[in-house]
Amino acid sequence: MLQLRPNCECCNKDLPADSRDARICSFECTFCAGCSDQVLAGRCPNCGGELVARPRRPAEKLARFPASGERIYKPSGCAEGSGNRDGS
Numbered sequence: 549m550l551q552l553r554p555n556c557e558c559c560n561k562d563l564p565a566d567s568r569d570a571r572i573c574s575f576e577c578t579f580c581a582g583c584s585d586q587v588l589a590g591r592c593p594n595c596g597g598e599l600v601a602r603p604r605r606p607a608e609k610l611a612r613f614p615a616s617g618e619r620i621y622k623p624s625g626c627a628e629g630s631g632n633r634d635g636s
Contacts, residue, residue: 551576552605552615558583558593558626563602565615570602578602583626593625 552565553576561580563570571584573592584590584599592599605613 549613550603550605551618552602553578553620554615554617555619555621556580556583557620557622558587559623560619560621565610566604566607568601568604571599572602573597573599578620579626587626594622 550572552570553563555561555563556579557577558579559582561569561582563578563580569581571579571581573595574597575592575595577592577594579588579592579599588599590599591597605615
């Protein structure tokens, strides 16, 4: 089950579970559409994988299967041209 992380790793923007703005890679690294498109060119700075729209969990399922509350914020890995591809 997807964690549905609550924020963008680059800019720390809130990304609620129902956000249409969230993008994820196959490791569930989470970014907002702005950072994904304008800073990262659609590639995860952690693994180099493709960033795609994160699926939204139906509201009736969120009560039983809530989104993650763990915020991950790593702005240094999101700098344009940072080259961080170590999977961390």
